[in-house]
Amino acid sequence: MKPKLIILGPPGSGKGTQARLLAEKFNLVHISTGDILRAAVDSGKVLGQEAKGYMDRGELVPDGVMLKVIREKLSEDETASGFIFDGFPRTIPQAEGLTSILGEMGINIYEVIKLKVSDDTLIKRLTGRLFCPKCGALFNLSFKPPKEDRLCEHCGAELKRRSDDSEEVIKNRLEVYRHRTGPIEDFYRLQYKLKEVDGEGDSSSVFEMILEVITIS
Ligand code: AP5
Ligand code: MG
Numbered sequence: 672m673k674p675k676l677i678i679l680g681p682p683g684s685g686k687g688t689q690a691r692l693l694a695e696k697f698n699l700v701h702i703s704t705g706d707i708l709r710a711a712v713d714s715g716k717v718l719g720q721e722a723k724g725y726m727d728r729g730e731l732v733p734d735g736v737m738l739k740v741i742r743e744k745l746s747e748d749e750t751a752s753g754f755i756f757d758g759f760p761r762t763i764p765q766a767e768g769l770t771s772i773l774g775e776m777g778i779n780i781y782e783v784i785k786l787k788v789s790d791d792t793l794i795k796r797l798t799g800r801l802f803c804p805k806c807g808a809l810f811n812l813s814f815k816p817p818k819e820d821r822l823c824e825h826c827g828a829e830l831k832r833r834s835d836d837s838e839e840v841i842k843n844r845l846e847v848y849r850h851r852t853g854p855i856e857d858f859y860r861l862q863y864k865l866k867e868v869d870g871e872g873d874s875s876s877v878f879e880m881i882l883e884v885i886t887i888s
Contacts, residue, residue, distance in 0.1 A: 673698065675781035679859075680787070680788065681844075686757045691809075694755055700749055702744055702754055706757075734765050737759065738772075762855070787871075796814065802830065805828035806825050
């Protein structure tokens with residue numbers, strides 16, 4: 672059976688990086704709510720118009736909006752066999768909502784990976800992040816600089832910075848994580864679903880540690 676996973680951690684902890692590696696290894700659908708919202712903003716969809724202000728400030732988009740997005744995503748056939756959530760759930764109501772949506776689908780067994788990273792490292796990773804708007808590849812000026820200045824190694828597109836990666840917005844995103852997302856760690860810990868992994872090392876050693884703690888394969 673393919674894994675059903677949730678990856679949890681503060682902004683910059685490496686959720687996107689690790690979710691991509693896991694999705695590739697196990698052939699999972701990667702469901703990143705941040706990516707879904709950014710695509711909706713770029714294409715001018717109503718969802719994007721609703722979300723943009725919250726994202727620019729580093730605040731959370733309302734739970735009702737997010738649960739609707741997830742319900743729609745999970746109704747697509749391909750997701751039923753194996754998926755990894757990245758950036759969702761982010762509040763207790765979202766975690767409760769997800770439990771009932773998955774319950775309706777008969778899915779009760781899944782694992783939650785929490786990446787633990789210090790604030791100093793988070794800030795360094797976020798201020799140095801570059802992403803490829805064409806293929807989604809991630810780079811980092813401090814940790815994984817692109818071989819050619821600001822050009823994607825995979826598809827040649829010009830790399831960009833995320834608009835919420837300014838120092839002021841990063842500070843707010845970290846606060847919001849602590850207050851609103853932190854409590855869901857206990858929500859999953861009490862259900863024995865939470866696997867904590869030290870996310871400070873380089874991405875391949877973090878990936879190896881994740882493979883050691885997940886039990887479904
Ligand atoms: P979202 O896109 O989910 O952003 P985030 O949670 O702030 O996390 P990031 O994507 O910034 O970091 P990451 O953990 O994925 O790290 P990454 O792998 O990129 O959400 C954005 C916004 O959308 C939210 O603020 C909110 O407004 C809204 N939103 C989204 N979901 C929502 C929800 N469910 N409810 C309500 N609102 C929602 O890595 C970062 C950098 O570090 C990269 O440059 C990478 O190359 C580098 N790096 C990664 N791992 C390592 C490593 N091990 N060593 C060295 N460098 C590394
Ligand atoms: Mg991400």
